[in-house]
Amino acid sequence: MNISEAPPGAVLVVEPMGNAGPFLVAAAARLGLSLHAATHRAVHAAYPPALAGALAGVCLTDLADPPRALDETEAYCRRHRIRAVAACWELFTPLAARLAARLGAPGNDPLPARAARNKADMAAAFRTAGVPEPRGAVVADAGPRSPAAWAGRWW
Known part of the structure; x- marks a missing residue:
């Protein structure tokens, strides 16, 4: 089934546990949406009753x-x-961007979504798009005297 053929109203939230959880539950109720969660078993066991009870x-x-x-x-x-x-x-x-793409649902482009979580990928995306970005370096050694930093190998 293509996602566009599905009835409206069902939304999957990747890990609704946290500060935004109550707001998501309230928004879903106002909009008449069926709210589903993707989570780890141990995290789900700690969901507050209001969140657990609101999930379809x-x-x-x-x-x-x-x-x-x-x-x-x-x-x-x-x-x-x-x-x-x-x-x-x-x-x-x-993860949400890749899932939306697989489902044919609207969402963020998976490549920029990944780049937003990785500074080296983000810098490469900026360079590709011609957007000025600060100099940086990828350092494999977390020690205080990283060879990359001392050698001035910057992107």
Whole structure:
């Protein structure tokens, strides 16, 4: 099923636990949306009753394993005919963007979404687009006298 053929109203939020959770629940209720969550089993066990009770369903997955989480959330979304995906934490923006792309749902372009979470990728995207950006260096050694920093190898 293509996501555009699904009935409106079902949204998957990648990890709604946190400060924005109550606002998402309230917004979904106002808009008449069915709210689903993608989360880890241990995190879900700690959901406050108001959040847990407001969810139409939960996809339990390991969000620390993005390839696995992507496959499992995609299968969940297709089973539950979910038409939209959102990330509650910016940490999960790349996952939400890749999931939306797989589903054919509106969302961020996965490549810039990933670049927004990685300074080296972000700098490369800026350079490609002709956007001025500060000089930086990728340093593999976290020691105080990193050879890259001392040698002046900047991008």
